[in-house]
Amino acid sequence: MAFGIVGVILFLYWAVILDTRPATQSCDTARNGYTCSPSISRYWGQYSPYFSVESVISASVPAQCQITFVQILSRHGARDPTSSKTKKYNTTINSIHSSVSSYGKGYEFIKDYEYTLGADQLTTFGQQEMVNSGSKFYDRYQALTRHLTPFVRSSGQARVVESAQNWTRGFHDARKDDMPSNPDSTYPYPIVVISEHTGSNNTLDHGLCTSFEVGFDSTIANSAQVTWATIFTPPITARLNKNLPGANLTLIETITMMDLCPFNTVASSIGSVSEFCDLFTPDEWESYDYYQSLGKYYGYSWGNPLGSTQGVGFTNELIARLTDTPVNDHTSTNHTLDSSPTTFPLTKNATLYADFSHDNDMMGIFSALGLYNETRPLLNTTRESTSMTDGFSASWLVPFAARAYFEKMTCVAKTEELVRVIVNDRVIPLITCGADKLGRCGLSAFVESLSFARAGGDWEQCFV
Ligand SMILES: *[C@@H]1O[C@H](CO)[C@@H](O)[C@H](O)[C@H]1NC(C)=O
Ligand SMILES: *[C@@H]1O[C@H](CO)[C@@H](O)[C@H](O)[C@H]1NC(C)=O
Ligand SMILES: *[C@@H]1O[C@H](CO)[C@@H](O)[C@H](O)[C@H]1NC(C)=O
Ligand SMILES: *[C@@H]1O[C@H](CO)[C@@H](O)[C@H](O)[C@H]1NC(C)=O
Ligand SMILES: *[C@@H]1O[C@H](CO)[C@@H](O)[C@H](O)[C@H]1NC(C)=O
Ligand SMILES: *[C@@H]1O[C@H](CO)[C@@H](O)[C@H](O)[C@H]1NC(C)=O
Ligand SMILES: *[C@@H]1O[C@H](CO)[C@@H](O)[C@H](O)[C@H]1NC(C)=O
Numbered sequence: 121m122a123f124g125i126v127g128v129i130l131f132l133y134w135a136v137i138l139d140t141r142p143a144t145q146s147c148d149t150a151r152n153g154y155t156c157s158p159s160i161s162r163y164w165g166q167y168s169p170y171f172s173v174e175s176v177i178s179a180s181v182p183a184q185c186q187i188t189f190v191q192i193l194s195r196h197g198a199r200d201p202t203s204s205k206t207k208k209y210n211t212t213i214n215s216i217h218s219s220v221s222s223y224g225k226g227y228e229f230i231k232d233y234e235y236t237l238g239a240d241q242l243t244t245f246g247q248q249e250m251v252n253s254g255s256k257f258y259d260r261y262q263a264l265t266r267h268l269t270p271f272v273r274s275s276g277q278a279r280v281v282e283s284a285q286n287w288t289r290g291f292h293d294a295r296k297d298d299m300p301s302n303p304d305s306t307y308p309y310p311i312v313v314i315s316e317h318t319g320s321n322n323t324l325d326h327g328l329c330t331s332f333e334v335g336f337d338s339t340i341a342n343s344a345q346v347t348w349a350t351i352f353t354p355p356i357t358a359r360l361n362k363n364l365p366g367a368n369l370t371l372i373e374t375i376t377m378m379d380l381c382p383f384n385t386v387a388s389s390i391g392s393v394s395e396f397c398d399l400f401t402p403d404e405w406e407s408y409d410y411y412q413s414l415g416k417y418y419g420y421s422w423g424n425p426l427g428s429t430q431g432v433g434f435t436n437e438l439i440a441r442l443t444d445t446p447v448n449d450h451t452s453t454n455h456t457l458d459s460s461p462t463t464f465p466l467t468k469n470a471t472l473y474a475d476f477s478h479d480n481d482m483m484g485i486f487s488a489l490g491l492y493n494e495t496r497p498l499l500n501t502t503r504e505s506t507s508m509t510d511g512f513s514a515s516w517l518v519p520f521a522a523r524a525y526f527e528k529m530t531c532v533a534k535t536e537e538l539v540r541v542i543v544n545d546r547v548i549p550l551i552t553c554g555a556d557k558l559g560r561c562g563l564s565a566f567v568e569s570l571s572f573a574r575a576g577g578d579w580e581q582c583f584v
């Protein structure tokens with residue numbers, strides 16, 4: 121009898137769980153980010169949806185310390201493929217449809233797959249990622265966010281501005297929930313939008329450094345990626361062609377077939393993992409992630425002679441904000457914007473800053489800051505794990521809706537303010553200024569370490 125009751129209760133409990141967790145529920149949350157199929161979705165390079173990266177050092181506020189300043193630097197949320205890529209993807213699908221008449225087991229869905237991805241814009245899922253990021257930021261820094269509204273800037277491309285708007289929405293709604301009777305600020309929040317047009321001085325979007333713009337992608341990054349792709353793709357290409365007889369896919373089209381996994385996933389409003397993802401193994405996704413990391417390292421970081429220089433302008437703005445002194449920069453900053461308290465207020469009246477940008481620009485900024493300075497040049501012929509690259513990988517650094525927090529804190533028994541940097545929830549120890557056990561440096565040591573940026577990086581090389 122007792123057993124019977126327990127059985128019935130267990131059954132009811134099980135039924136309730138099933139009922140409240142329908143298969144259509146999103147596994148993307150503000151706190152942890154994207155948690156569907158982590159053994160593959162964390163290996164989609166910069167096309168991974170943001171997930172909370174494990175941190176060796178605790179990312180919570182250290183005991184006896186108080187956060188006094190936060191700058192968030194964020195990538196836009198998940199988007200459709202860029203317009204040039206979306207045309208190529210569609211071409212590949214069209215050519216499969218016209219050349220293949222029998223689809224292998226597991227490949228049948230491709231027969232009826234209709235290419236409907238757009239170009240360049242945030243997806244609905246990507247908008248929600250940014251709302252979630254704003255609400256997470258509010259909660260994390262509640263002692264400050266209850267009373268201060270962040271000063272917001274955005275690079276000018278539509279998906280970036282929209283990301284900034286969605287982030288402020290998440291922030292504002294979290295504040296309303298927290299303090300219903302004290303709506304401290306009016307909404308929408310002002311956003312300083314910095315143009316991406318040719319010739320624009322914009323620290324959130326590269327474009328001014330001529331030698332970098334003409335040479336960066338087609339040469340160093342591209343050849344490193346092709347070298348690696350030539351090694352890891354042949355067995356994948358052979359398998360695809362065996363199951364799609366007649367398709368005769370090339371190396372690049374093999375990468376296209378892999379790209380279709382993350383892009384179809386984020387095109388679903390709740391981020392349901394696409395069927396394209398099942399065509400590849402977790403090991404193959406690791407190789408794909410490494411392929412994307414090579415692109416970032418040799419395109420926008422120390423693997424490119426002018427990569428880190430692209431991050432100098434923002435680094436000098438960050439120094440200004442951290443030290444409450446005017447911006448001193450002769451690279452990509454706009455002096456008109458940065459010398460006005462309306463468009464570049466200093467900490468006297470603002471201690472929360474939120475800037476919205478792109479993956480490539482964030483890579484340059486992280487490099488100029490020396491965050492991954494111990495990372496050895498990435499090998500182009502062998503896959504290295506993130507433990508071998510000091511955590512440097514495209515998916516850990518710049519996934520969709522990536523965010524870095526630059527914090528200042530005051531602590532009992534410390535005379536000077538301390539600086540700490542957190543990238544996607546992982547504390548990045550400030551090795552270049554002698555990080556303490558919690559990864560932090562004193563403000564003056566941190567600024568001192570940024571000699572590369574303070575000297576303008578290699579900006580003069582942009583024009584030779
Ligand atoms: C894909 O290509 C087909 C054939 O050219 C075209 O009809 C369709 O509009 C394209 N779809 C998209 C989403 O671009
Ligand atoms: C994101 O921002 C855009 C533009 O302001 C808006 O149309 C959209 O509804 C927002 N999405 C969410 C989820 O708030
Ligand atoms: C600098 O910013 C001002 C104000 O937004 C703008 O009018 C001007 O075109 C910008 N100059 C450059 C070189 O980007
Ligand atoms: C691959 O790496 C080696 C060693 O760093 C380098 O000499 C070579 O130029 C690279 N090749 C390509 C195609 O990137
Ligand atoms: C497959 O494509 C390659 C070029 O990418 C071509 O050389 C080869 O002849 C093609 N094979 C078939 C069976 O069509
Ligand atoms: C824009 O940047 C260039 C190159 O550093 C600089 O010469 C120019 O003065 C800047 N313009 C403004 C408005 O800041
Ligand atoms: C900061 O103060 C200046 C000068 O008083 C003012 O113009 C600006 O709007 C203020 N900015 C913020 C974010 O409060």
Ligand SMILES: *[C@@H]1O[C@H](CO)[C@@H](O)[C@H](O)[C@H]1NC(C)=O
Nearest residue numbers: 489490493552569570571572
């Ligand atoms: C990082 O390494 C580069 C190249 O060795 C160096 O120029 C730069 O100053 C270093 N950055 C920091 C913050 O130490």
